[in-house]
Amino acid sequence: xxxxxxxxxxxxxxxxxxxxxxxxxxxxxxxxxxxxxxxxxxxxxxxxxxxxxxxxxxxxxxxxxxxxxxxxxxxxxxxxxxxxxxxxxxxxxxxxxxxxxxxxxxxxxxxxxxxxxxxxxxxxxxxxxxxxxxxxxxxxxxxxxxxxxxxxxxxxxxxxxxxxxxxxxxxxxxxxxxxxxxxxxxxxxxxxxxxxxxxxxxxxxxxxxxxxxxxxxxxxxxxxxxxxx
Amino acid sequence: xxxxxxxxxxxxxxxxxxxxxxxxxxxxxxxxxxxxxxxxxxxxxxxxxxxxxxxxxxxxxxxxxxxxxxxxxxxxxxxxxxxxxxxxxxxxxxxxxxxxxxxxxxxxxxxxxxxxxxxxxxxxxxxxxxxxxxxxxxxxxxxxxxxxxxxxxxxxxxxxx
Numbered sequence: 001x002x003x004x005x006x007x008x009x010x011x012x013x014x015x016x017x018x019x020x021x022x023x024x025x026x027x028x029x030x031x032x033x034x035x036x037x038x039x040x041x042x043x044x045x046x047x048x049x050x051x052x053x054x055x056x057x058x059x060x061x062x063x064x065x066x067x068x069x070x071x072x073x074x075x076x077x078x079x080x081x082x083x084x085x086x087x088x089x090x091x092x093x094x095x096x097x098x099x100x101x102x103x104x105x106x107x108x109x110x111x112x113x114x115x116x117x118x119x120x121x122x123x124x125x126x127x128x129x130x131x132x133x134x135x136x137x138x139x140x141x142x143x144x145x146x147x148x149x150x151x152x153x154x155x156x157x158x159x160x161x162x163x164x165x166x167x168x169x170x171x172x173x174x175x176x177x178x179x180x181x182x183x184x185x186x187x188x189x190x191x192x193x194x195x196x197x198x199x200x201x202x203x204x205x206x207x208x209x210x211x212x213x214x215x216x217x218x219x220x221x222x223x224x225x226x227x228x229x
Numbered sequence: 230x231x232x233x234x235x236x237x238x239x240x241x242x243x244x245x246x247x248x249x250x251x252x253x254x255x256x257x258x259x260x261x262x263x264x265x266x267x268x269x270x271x272x273x274x275x276x277x278x279x280x281x282x283x284x285x286x287x288x289x290x291x292x293x294x295x296x297x298x299x300x301x302x303x304x305x306x307x308x309x310x311x312x313x314x315x316x317x318x319x320x321x322x323x324x325x326x327x328x329x330x331x332x333x334x335x336x337x338x339x340x341x342x343x344x345x346x347x348x349x350x351x352x353x354x355x356x357x358x359x360x361x362x363x364x365x366x367x368x369x370x371x372x373x374x375x376x377x378x379x380x381x382x383x384x385x386x387x388x389x390x
Contacts, residue, residue, distance in 0.1 A: 073322075073368040074361040075329035077340055082361060085353035167234035174333060181237055194244030198237060205233045213232060 017187065024183030025204050027097070031104055031169045031179060036162045038101075039108020046109060047116035048142060064113065071110035076171050079103050084175045100172040104165075111161055119154035120146055152223045159216035166209045180204055230269035236330055238262050243334055255334035267324060274316050278309035310382075318375035322368050329364075339363060 046064035049057070071079060083103040087094055123146050131141040173182035184201035188194050230238065239262035246253060253261065282305050290304045332341035343360040347353050 070361070070365060073326075073365040075326040075340065075364055077329040077332065078343070078357055078360050078364060081344075081347075081353070082357040085357065089354065163232075167236075170234035170236040171330070173236075181234065181240070184237065184240065188244060194241070198241040198245055201237050202233045202241060205237060209232045 021180070021183050021187075021200065021204065024178055024180045025208065027177070027179040028166065028169055028205075029208060031097075031100060031172060031177070032162070032166045034101055035104030035108045035169070036165060038105035039112050040158070042105060042109030043112030043114075044116050046113040047120060048138065050113075050117060051120060051142075052138060067106070068110045068113045071107050072114065076103075076107060076168050077174060079107055080171060080175055096172075096176045097178075100169075100175060100177045104169065104172070107168075108161075108165060112158060115157045115161065116150075116154055118157075119150035122153040123149045155223060156216070156220045159212075159219060163209050163212050163216060166212070167205065170205075230266050231273060235262060235266045235327060236333065238266060239330065239334065255331070255336045259328075259331040259334055259336055263324065263327060266327075267320070270320060271317070274320065275309075275313065278313040279305060281312055282308050314379045314382075318372075318379060321375060322371060325368055325371060326364070 046068060049060050049064040052061060074082075080100065080103050083099050083106075084096070087099050087102075120142075127145055127149070128141065131145045136144065169179060170181040172179055173185065176182070178186075180201055184197045187197040187200075239258055242253060242262050243255065243258040246258075286304055286308070287300065290300045295303065328338055329340040331338050332344055335341065337345070339360055343356050347356045350356065
């Protein structure tokens with residue numbers, strides 16, 4: 001196995017192959033980044049919606065609840081296929097990349113909504129009552145009162161979720177999105193040995209997610225020291 | 230293992246090991262990959278649990294002449310079971326969702342079966358909606374059972390649904 005890898009390596013690491021792999025890595029990164037940013041916005045919105053009170057907004061509350069509960073319980077792969085066929089029926093003619101992007105945003109939104117909600121709940125109810133007593137609207141309450149206290153609770157799990165997510169985007173290869181895993185499959189089909197191609201892919205994923213892990217740890221320790229002060 | 234995707238790990242096991250003369254069926258490769266991956270994640274979770282035990286407790290156990298195994302069994306475990314149970318059961322749910330990956334390697338589990346039925350009938354939306362529904366049901370039941378177990382066995386504070 002080893003001599004085969006060594007023998008193939010010069011043919012494998014040609015300029016175009018490396019560019020192809022790096023482009024695929026970029027696609028993975030874009031998918032993750034957009035998914036996380038969009039998902040954070042969506043998740044935040046849903047968590048905020050679930051805090052609303054009053055009869056007029058209850059359909060929104062129910063919707064947010066259903067989305068978070070369902071998409072957290074359905075495997076990513078199944079959601080991807082569901083979106084894939086849904087978009088096909090709608091005949092939007094979108095690239096699979098955007099289909100994957102939509103699925104990624106929804107799923108990230110569902111997971112982050114739970115994280116944000118846990119953050120909201122970590123703030124003492126008195127603070128909510130005090131904000132209500134001062135006639136703050138919900139966005140004002142969140143912005144001026146809750147967020148400054150909650151973001152320390154929200155950030156560490158959100159970070160570990162982002163890192164988890166880099167790896168989940170590997171499943172997008174199944175609907176034909178050209179990202180890192182798919183690139184590995186393509187190279188494998190071209191006749192390079194699986195150990196070499198998937199080994200390289202593994203290394204690239206590691207290079208993507210390890211810095212983020214370290215950043216997450218750094219943020220976590222900084223927040224932790226501040227919390228104890 | 231925690232820094233690379235599970236799917237690629239299984240690809241590696243499935244396609245690369247035959248080069249070294251080890252031939253795994255899809256099912257075996259997925260099982261092995263998931264075991265390794267879960268092992269890595271659960272190590273992280275349990276390490277956090279072990280670190281939550283106070284240093285003085287360990288010292289006390291040492292003073293009593295406990296062996297390393299006894300320390301873990303009588304001092305560490307009772308402490309951390311309560312803290313550790315919720316994240317462990319969370320991971321169980323994540324693993325349930327992770328098994329859908331086996332479909333890629335031709336294992337006939339829920340998602341794999343759904344893909345097969347889909348390619349026979351072409352009623353994709355119905356098939357995958359139903360599949361999603363089954364997954365929701367399975368994880369809900371798992372959550373309920375694990376939550377009850379956690380409450381009664383370890384008095385862990387858990388959300389049931």
